[in-house]
Amino acid sequence: MALECINLEHVPASHTIHAALFQNIKNASFLHQQLLAGNTEFEYALIDASVIISRLHALAAIYRAVNDLLGNKLRSRNVHSEIVFSLSPNNNIAESFRRFGISPETTSLLVIKVSTPSSPAAGEDIQSHLSKVVDGEQVDFSDGVLRAMTDMVRVKKIYKLNYSSGVNGRGKENAVYGSDRTSQDSKELEMLILGSMALRGATN
Template identity: 25%
Template sequence: MKLEVDYELTSTGDRISIGFAQNVKNTPEIRQAVLDGKLDAVVIKSSLIPDPLVIAVAANKAALYKSRNCMRTRSIQTEILYNLSSSTNISQSLKTFGAEDKDNTMLVCAINKDLSEAKELVDGEWSSLQSLHSDCDTKQLRKLYKLKDEEMKNLVNSLISKIAAKDSM
């Protein structure tokens, strides 16, 4: 059972490592470490991500924008959160997709490094990413992305399409 998955971000050759933490007891501490730059990672609300491929698509887009110097946010981590959202409002995107202090499950992602630093900090259980789908809040995703019944049948593909097409709509 693999507790971490790596994707190559094909637009730049960068890599993203993604892990799923449950029963997290120190979310405020983790968030503060990210904000202070002590943890070089992004923490994502896991209930809004049905599959790690969705994050990989958002990260690929963020890495491409970083390489072209045209990011809309200040860091690649916040650019990933922004790309996950259907909103063009940066603050709303970060608030919606970033893990909150009250969250006890989260996805932790790092660009071009493994998650060993995060694993030392997170006081919780690292779980298989295969269990991610059962944590997914499909009602909230339907509302956020304005998904139709037909799009809900293949949720992951629908979200990937929405993320990929965000800037062209």
């Protein structure tokens, strides 16, 4: 499975986004330590994929972080930490890292790399590095794969949603999943989460 290069609308071509999704991670503790140590070879957004419900959920955070970078409005150390922070429904940066960032217990991992003019990175170099340092299975960064990883109970708790969708717990789908009703529920849940992210700061 290859690293994905993502072009976001209204984001300059000079700011390239690369994404890779992994499951069955066996060295999360090592990766977490590199992040804590500020190892510059690990300049990535390392996100616990169990709290990401869809591609749009992740891309919304990336878009906001890159725009904040371009507008010199970063609240955290760099654009990669800002992506993790942008997933949060509140302004507590440390809490956002605990909730959305990699931890020693992480088993599914979304890795985002933003290449900028001041810090360029080629896709093949990123892929080569990740293949060496991430002990896990690289999988497709798709809604279907993410859905199987999502801990929906945890997601609803983080975003304080008392919303009942067709997904129950981590990767547990009821018999009607895929029906129009359940698909609609899933989309409505996604919109509630995106709204909570967008309103961060307005009510905190």
